[in-house]
Amino acid sequence: MSARILYAEDELSLGKIVKESLQRRGFEVILESDGGKVLSLFRELRPTVCVLDVMLPNRDGFEIAEDIRALDPEVPILFLTAKTQTADLVKGFTLGGNDYIRKPFSLEELIVRIDNVLRRAEKPAAISPADHIRIGKFRFYTNRQLLAHGDTEQKLSYRESELLRLLYEHRDSLIDRKVILELLWGHDGFFNSRNLDVYIARLRVRLREDDQLEILTIKGKGYRFVLG
Known part of the structure; x- marks a missing residue:
């Protein structure tokens, strides 16, 4: 069964192009441009993954994601955003987003990100505290x-x-360096940035017994954790 994508995008011309392209790749796509209608579509159709533009009329992507998470804590949520402020990216993760793409984006990047969140959803990271x-x-x-x-x-x-x-x-996705700093240190100042370098180096040493594990540095952007 193909993955069903609930795609919320207020730029209809872009939305139609992306929808058609995803359909050609075998995805089932439901496109909605009105943020006020997305939650009811989610309840009705129970998509496999949600792709939400942050800037939507009537309700923004963050508000929608918060409500979706209340209904389903597991469904992957991917944000599309023209916003570049780290605080907005952190907010998306805090509300339960699994990934984000900055606009403008390439179709290939979107497909890779969708495949990644779907693959991670098949192997849930949620583990009981005793496990x-x-x-x-x-x-x-x-x-x-x-x-x-x-x-x-x-x-x-x-x-x-x-x-x-x-x-x-x-894992297997790029995570922005600034997002890590905001989530773990509260801000992305110079000294915290250097501390992050130290912690990344420490983890690489700790994980070196398994040569299939790599923490890749994506220069100028962040890190990707590859599990082989």
């Missing part, structure tokens, strides 16, 4: 801030643990 997340050869106990490999255990600091969790939740 662990399997990351390659490692077991990551988030509540204990512990990374285990065989009989070896590594105790993580709070920020190491939160950074690893964030990278894992957005």
